[in-house]
Amino acid sequence: MNPRILAVGTGAIGGFYGGKLAQAGARVSTLCRSDYETVKSEGIRVASTFGDFHFTPERVIRRVKEYGSPPDYLLVGLKVLPEINTPEIIREVVGSDTAIVLLQNGVEIEESVARAFPNNEIISGLAFICVTRTDPGHIVHVDFGRLVIGRFPAGKSDKTDHLARLFNESGVPCTVSEDVVTDRWRKLVWNAPFNPISVLGGGADTKTMVDNPESLKLARQVMEEVCRIAEAEGHPLPAGVVEENIEGTRRMSPYKSSMLVDFEAGRPMEVEAILGNGIRAAKRHKIAVPHMESLYGLLKLVDEKIRNQRSP
Numbered sequence: 001m002n003p004r005i006l007a008v009g010t011g012a013i014g015g016f017y018g019g020k021l022a023q024a025g026a027r028v029s030t031l032c033r034s035d036y037e038t039v040k041s042e043g044i045r046v047a048s049t050f051g052d053f054h055f056t057p058e059r060v061i062r063r064v065k066e067y068g069s070p071p072d073y074l075l076v077g078l079k080v081l082p083e084i085n086t087p088e089i090i091r092e093v094v095g096s097d098t099a100i101v102l103l104q105n106g107v108e109i110e111e112s113v114a115r116a117f118p119n120n121e122i123i124s125g126l127a128f129i130c131v132t133r134t135d136p137g138h139i140v141h142v143d144f145g146r147l148v149i150g151r152f153p154a155g156k157s158d159k160t161d162h163l164a165r166l167f168n169e170s171g172v173p174c175t176v177s178e179d180v181v182t183d184r185w186r187k188l189v190w191n192a193p194f195n196p197i198s199v200l201g202g203g204a205d206t207k208t209m210v211d212n213p214e215s216l217k218l219a220r221q222v223m224e225e226v227c228r229i230a231e232a233e234g235h236p237l238p239a240g241v242v243e244e245n246i247e248g249t250r251r252m253s254p255y256k257s258s259m260l261v262d263f264e265a266g267r268p269m270e271v272e273a274i275l276g277n278g279i280r281a282a283k284r285h286k287i288a289v290p291h292m293e294s295l296y297g298l299l300k301l302v303d304e305k306i307r308n309q310r311s312p
Contacts, residue, residue, distance in 0.1 A: 003072035014077025019055030029059035038137035048141035070095025080273035087116035106273025150180030185230035193219035195259035232285035
């Protein structure tokens with residue numbers, strides 16, 4: 001009833017959802033690096049539209065091998081970047097019964113973890129939330145928050161159902177999908193246009209992007225390309241998904257995308273997970289995606305500049 005959970009990557013996503021699971025009675029520990037001293041001494045403070053709360057992890061560690069016996073769930077909130085090797089980061093703490101929960105952006109991001117741990121249950125998770133880590137140990141949640149989780153590559157299980165119950169008990173709306181890969185493509189309909197445009201548009205928030213006719217037109221074109229790729233991949237999306245995403249963004253409190261937050265902080269961006277993987281899938285099916293490719297080419301230049309500036 002009180003599973004042991006290790007949150008790996010306790011930025012905005014890992015810190016917020018790890019804290020909510022603790023509210024539901026789970027024994028949640030955190031793996032921290034840059035925030036270690038703050039979280040160890042002060043915990044994580046969350047200013048949330050669901051109600052402000054203070055999350056004190058059961059344990060705060062720097063390396064997974066410090067955790068001890070394997071957890072019931074590993075909650076992975078790491079960025080999906082080429083230089084972050086998630087299987088190697090978590091390997092020492094994965095036990096035979098550990099379920100690995102990937103609360104991460106993008107499509108085709110589960111395969112490397114599934115290959116590394118073929119006998120473990122992989123739970124793919126999608127967070128529909130406006131949340132930002134503003135300072136060490138401080139998270140601001142301004143809108144939305146629901147989760148969709150499902151067993152990868154398909155189906156559900158006792159572990160997915162138990163995790164969903166915990167989230168719902170904490171006040172986080174969580175549903176279990178039997179086709180979570182389709183749900184990943186559905187989320188990409190939003191991520192593929194609005195994350196890159198927010199950066200390339202000079203720091204545009206969601207309201208700015210949907211209020212501008214030209215950026216909205218570009219966003220709609222990218223969304224339509226994502227729908228074509230998803231259908232070719234065997235994951236057709238509902239006919240009204242494009243307008244649904246646009247209208248949902250109109251209702252959203254003005255919000256900076258996660259990619260824009262990374263850009264403004266001088267951090268590498270999830271270019272491959274959000275655009276590159278989708279474009280490669282399009283090429284497999286010989287589908288033209290000129291708008292996605294244009295965003296990708298420009299964003300790669302910006303990301304390369306950030307990486308060069310960070311190099312010693």
